Amino acid sequence: MKKIDTTKLKNIVGGHNIKTDPADLYIYGSDSSVHHAMPWAIVRPETTLQVQKIMKYANDQIIPVVARGGGSGMCGQTVPIQGGIILDMKKMNRILEINLEDVYCRVEPGVVDDDLNLALKQYGVFYPPTPASSRIATIGGEIANNASGVRSVKYGATRDAVLGMKVVMANGDLVSLGAHTRVEASGYQLHKLLVGSEGTLGIVVEATLSFVPIPEFRCMGVANFDVLKDAGEAIGSIMASGATPSMLELMDSVAIKAVNKTMDLGLKEVAAVLIFEADGMVKEAVDYEINKMKKICEKHNGQDIHASYDPKERAKIFLGRKKLFPALSKYDDNLASTALADDMAVPYSKMAEMAGKIHEIAAKNNIIMTAYGHCGSGCMHTKILMDTKRKDQWDSAKKAITQVYDYVRSVGGTTSAEHGIGISKAESFKIEKSDSLNLSAGIKKAFDPNNILNPGKLAQAPEDWVTATNLRYSVNS
Amino acid sequence: MENKIKEFKHLEKWQGTLANCIRCGYCFEHCPMFHHTGWESDAPRAKIITAFGLLEGEIEPSEAAADKMFSCFYCKRCEAACSSGVPLTEIFTDAKKDLVEMGLKGPGTTSITELYCARCLLCVGACPHEARFYDGKGIATDPAKCQACGICIEVCPAGAAKIENHFGTAKDDLIERASTFLTTHESSKAIIFACNWSYYPELQASVLPESETREKAYEILVNMCGGRLEAHLLMAPFLHNAWGVMAAVCPDGECQHDGNLRAKKIVESLHNTFKSIDINPERVRLVQIPAGDKTLFQAEIDTFMDKLNKMGPIR
Ligand SMILES: Cc1cc2nc3c(=O)[nH]c(=O)nc-3n(C[C@H](O)[C@H](O)[C@H](O)COP(=O)(O)OP(=O)(O)OC[C@H]3O[C@@H](n4cnc5c(N)ncnc54)[C@H](O)[C@@H]3O)c2cc1C
Ligand code: SF4
Ligand code: SF4
Ligand code: SF4
Numbered sequence A: 001m002k003k004i005d006t007t008k009l010k011n012i013v014g015g016h017n018i019k020t021d022p023a024d025l026y027i028y029g030s031d032s033s034v035h036h037a038m039p040w041a042i043v044r045p046e047t048t049l050q051v052q053k054i055m056k057y058a059n060d061q062i063i064p065v066v067a068r069g070g071g072s073g074m075c076g077q078t079v080p081i082q083g084g085i086i087l088d089m090k091k092m093n094r095i096l097e098i099n100l101e102d103v104y105c106r107v108e109p110g111v112v113d114d115d116l117n118l119a120l121k122q123y124g125v126f127y128p129p130t131p132a133s134s135r136i137a138t139i140g141g142e143i144a145n146n147a148s149g150v151r152s153v154k155y156g157a158t159r160d161a162v163l164g165m166k167v168v169m170a171n172g173d174l175v176s177l178g179a180h181t182r183v184e185a186s187g188y189q190l191h192k193l194l195v196g197s198e199g200t201l202g203i204v205v206e207a208t209l210s211f212v213p214i215p216e217f218r219c220m221g222v223a224n225f226d227v228l229k230d231a232g233e234a235i236g237s238i239m240a241s242g243a244t245p246s247m248l249e250l251m252d253s254v255a256i257k258a259v260n261k262t263m264d265l266g267l268k269e270v271a272a273v274l275i276f277e278a279d280g281m282v283k284e285a286v287d288y289e290i291n292k293m294k295k296i297c298e299k300h301n302g303q304d305i306h307a308s309y310d311p312k313e314r315a316k317i318f319l320g321r322k323k324l325f326p327a328l329s330k331y332d333d334n335l336a337s338t339a340l341a342d343d344m345a346v347p348y349s350k351m352a353e354m355a356g357k358i359h360e361i362a363a364k365n366n367i368i369m370t371a372y373g374h375c376g377s378g379c380m381h382t383k384i385l386m387d388t389k390r391k392d393q394w395d396s397a398k399k400a401i402t403q404v405y406d407y408v409r410s411v412g413g414t415t416s417a418e419h420g421i422g423i424s425k426a427e428s429f430k431i432e433k434s435d436s437l438n439l440s441a442g443i444k445k446a447f448d449p450n451n452i453l454n455p456g457k458l459a460q461a462p463e464d465w466v467t468a469t470n471l472r473y474s475v476n477s
Numbered sequence B: 001m002e003n004k005i006k007e008f009k010h011l012e013k014w015q016g017t018l019a020n021c022i023r024c025g026y027c028f029e030h031c032p033m034f035h036h037t038g039w040e041s042d043a044p045r046a047k048i049i050t051a052f053g054l055l056e057g058e059i060e061p062s063e064a065a066a067d068k069m070f071s072c073f074y075c076k077r078c079e080a081a082c083s084s085g086v087p088l089t090e091i092f093t094d095a096k097k098d099l100v101e102m103g104l105k106g107p108g109t110t111s112i113t114e115l116y117c118a119r120c121l122l123c124v125g126a127c128p129h130e131a132r133f134y135d136g137k138g139i140a141t142d143p144a145k146c147q148a149c150g151i152c153i154e155v156c157p158a159g160a161a162k163i164e165n166h167f168g169t170a171k172d173d174l175i176e177r178a179s180t181f182l183t184t185h186e187s188s189k190a191i192i193f194a195c196n197w198s199y200y201p202e203l204q205a206s207v208l209p210e211s212e213t214r215e216k217a218y219e220i221l222v223n224m225c226g227g228r229l230e231a232h233l234l235m236a237p238f239l240h241n242a243w244g245v246m247a248a249v250c251p252d253g254e255c256q257h258d259g260n261l262r263a264k265k266i267v268e269s270l271h272n273t274f275k276s277i278d279i280n281p282e283r284v285r286l287v288q289i290p291a292g293d294k295t296l297f298q299a300e301i302d303t304f305m306d307k308l309n310k311m312g313p314i315r
Helices: A007-014 A024-025 A048-061 A113-121 A138-143 A191-192 A228-240 A253-263 A284-301 A312-320 A325-328 A350-362 A391-410 A424-433 A432-445 B002-007 B011-020 B032-037 B044-055 B063-069 B077-081 B090-099 B122-126 B149-155 B169-182 B231-239 B259-278 B293-312
Strands: A041-043 A065-068 A085-088 A095-099 A104-107 A162-167 A176-178 A204-212 A215-223 A248-252 A274-280 A304-308 A336-338 A343-345 A379-381 A384-388 B132-134 B139-141 B191-196 B218-224 B244-249 B284-288
Touching: A007 A041, A007 A048, A024 A041, A024 B044, A024 B063, A048 A065, A048 A085, A048 A162, A065 A138, A065 A204, A104 A113, A113 A138, A138 A204, A138 B077, A162 A191, A176 A191, A215 A228, A215 A284, A215 A312, A228 A248, A228 A284, A228 A350, A248 A253, A248 A350, A253 A274, A253 A312, A253 A325, A253 B122, A274 A284, A274 A312, A284 A304, A312 A325, A325 A336, A325 B231, A336 B011, A336 B149, A343 A424, A350 A379, A350 A391, A384 A391, A391 A424, A424 A432, B011 B044, B011 B090, B044 B063, B044 B090, B077 B090, B122 B132, B122 B149, B149 B259, B169 B191, B169 B218, B169 B231, B191 B231, B191 B293, B218 B293, B231 B244, B231 B259, B244 B259, B244 B293, B259 B284, B284 B293
Parallel strands: A041 A085, A065 A085, B191 B218, B191 B244, B244 B284
Antiparallel strands: A095 A104, A104 A204, A162 A176, A162 A204, A215 A274, A215 A304, A248 A274, A336 A384, A343 A379, B132 B139
């Protein structure tokens, strides 16, 4: 461990914005992933200038710096695998401007997604990429992960909503990327490159985001399926039909049981449900979309299809979906829901097969996996439910993960749809991107020659995620 | 690791539950401690991580680690938000029991007694959690039982009962924040004191542009349990020309600390004072809100503001 000059850091941010006690460091060593590693100091900047000064110091001393928003990343993105400074961005939390005329807002990176949407709501507009974790996820973390959510099928992911940003580079320089316009063709779109870079290229200190009007009408439907494959095929058909759902979510039997148990959602305990939604300013247009999706579900043996405009009914199901990951921990008292093999994307026509594969691989490896996700955007999630104390379950999980991602890549899918790579998904990521890893390494070097920005992540992550860091679970040997 | 676990004989039973916490962080959005300091290490998830670290021997049972476990207002907002069913405060209490046995007592948010305590025993009788007792020398608090409700502080005539780490809920802090709001906003009219149960915080962790808050008519200040309200606090905003003050507490029978009954009495007596000096007593209003009912809370605020607008300022 390198010696950190805390006096210098205190001079930059003030003593009240730095923590070095092991009790605090331990807490900041984990996020929502399975990993844990100790940082050396937590520093909380309040201004761009402070971020610049911290980066200059860290770059001179070659100290790793890991930006942290809400710490809700699922793959160990904020776990300081090589130690260093955690840059807690939550105090840079100002919504700077809501510009209705030019249809953008400017925010600091620590602004929480739900807070932004609350501020926008009074003007009848919303920021759509919103992940399920929107109550704690920050805009900085969403940008760095290219977060997306239930509405991304219609409105796009974070990358589609980011018009520009201010970024502090590894050496402390401040650059403005992108613009305040909807389109830009002025050379490399470096702001888009920062999206999904997981804190490895620069520290986002301000973002310019677009927003859209809140639709007058929203209608949500639920279709029940006795066969998982039928539900998967319905997703493919809906997307290929030209329908424009504003939400198209899959939940398999494991997911249904978990949310029913925790939130009394009253979903039918069938093999799978599809939750679909359409929105718009004209009710007839929304009806048209809903009917179209209903018919497709029926064609694929969907049953008891029920659609409703009632905001209370919609809100209940929406909240259930938002809390699905935590709810999975209640599926079985002896099993914990781990953020492993957490997300992926496959082409629409492979959705059905993918969902089936997940269950097949789980059964083969004696663990429980669930298939759900924002399937309308090609995104599939699973979680591994296992007895985390048993070492053999970790071995099984490892095998299952490799098999899942081998399949994903074999059908032209990608390792992460929205949760990012971090540490836990690096194995498949490196295989998937093997022919462009050199190119990416060159980009990383150009942005961060001393490799101080979130080192040991993405292509730099260790081969074996199980031994890459301490696990946050107690595992018997 | 095994031998470490044995030292935490109360916490030990939660080993499985600590694994079931998925560390999503959904619990920290409404925690008044996180809201006040903005440090993740003051949030409920942090305490769960600390409990795990202590149990597994990954962190030392140090004063700093103990202080985290002893800092909690037991408002249970975190538990309400957790879909993994983690009974956070029960885990904190068990961790506290073990830490006390190791000689670590916080204080965190535990109430303490200053030397100038008059030993009147009022606090002993008033504590709803049987945490205060006479230990043969003076008044002591059982840190594993104290839920930081603050009732003892309000009943103590000598001002000797204190919660040092109050996370912005001490009277002086609240008075200062009320006066800052009233003196910096021309549009200001009212202060709403809300107990953490009846208040449903909205914009939790972000700051709006100044242009959005310039016209604000009221400020909501969280005072933890309604039992901590007292006449001096409720009157303070009037010194800075507030038109009115509203206090929100739990409905009858729903307050964990029976603080709402105390609050009712205090507001009643203030009403009498107001009448005697010919000021409309409706300028001080007490409302009772079931935990987390933000719609009712907002409706009560709107009604109160309408009334104040009709009454105008106190001349
Ligand atoms: C229950 C649950 C549900 C989830 N649902 C979804 C979902 O539906 N969709 C989805 O996309 N994700 C989801 N996630 C994953 C996660 O919440 C998102 O990826 C989110 O965007 C992370 O935001 P954060 O603020 O917590 O970032 P953190 O976890 O703190 O950080 C994530 C990454 O961003 C980097 N970073 C943070 N701030 C900055 C900055 N200012 N500059 C540069 N880099 C920065 C960090 O270094 C790190 O690499 C979910 C997570 C949980 C726990
Ligand atoms: S206690 Fe519950 S809400 Fe909090 S991090 Fe753990 S699972 Fe999430
Ligand atoms: S009970 Fe309240 S104060 Fe205590 S950790 Fe939970 S939310 Fe925070
Ligand atoms: S009255 Fe409340 S704050 Fe005082 S000792 Fe009892 S529980 Fe603690």
